[in-house]
Amino acid sequence: MTGSSVNADAFVAARIADGADHLKIFIEDGTAIGTPMPVLSPETIRALVRAAHERGLRTAAHTLTRRSARLAIDCGVDGLAHAPADGLSDDALA
Numbered sequence: 001m002t003g004s005s006v007n008a009d010a011f012v013a014a015r016i017a018d019g020a021d022h023l024k025i026f027i028e029d030g031t032a033i034g035t036p037m038p039v040l041s042p043e044t045i046r047a048l049v050r051a052a053h054e055r056g057l058r059t060a061a062h063t064l065t066r067r068s069a070r071l072a073i074d075c076g077v078d079g080l081a082h083a084p085a086d087g088l089s090d091d092a093l094a
Contacts, residue, residue, distance in 0.1 A: 008047035016055060023052040024060045024081060027072050032064035032085050039068070045075040066093055 015023060025048055030037040040048075052059045058079070061072035066084040070093060073080075084093070 005047045005050070008044065008051040012048065012051040012055060012057070016057070020057065022058045022060060023048065024062060025049075025072070025077060026062045027068045027077075028062060028064055029068065039071075042071065042075055045071070045077070049076045069093060 012023060025040070025045060027040060027045060028037065029039045049059050053076075059077045060079045060081045061068070061077040062081045063069045063072050064082055064084065065086045066089055067086075069080055069084050069089070073093075083089075
């Protein structure tokens, strides 16, 4: 198990203990709002999705750009909380 997996397992278990019935993952680099911020690595996002799914939780991603939406989809997130706001999505993203 990687460090990301161990941390994700503990994080998801703690959210369930807090009463969570789904996991929303913030995947945004801040470009849409003009404030750069760090982004979770694909490995960490995949570990969170896996840990949530193993415990029966659905996952959603907070995304504002096409790039972050694509990353969420590629990592197995179940749904997007927001449509991309940085332009039209092509058929491949839709």
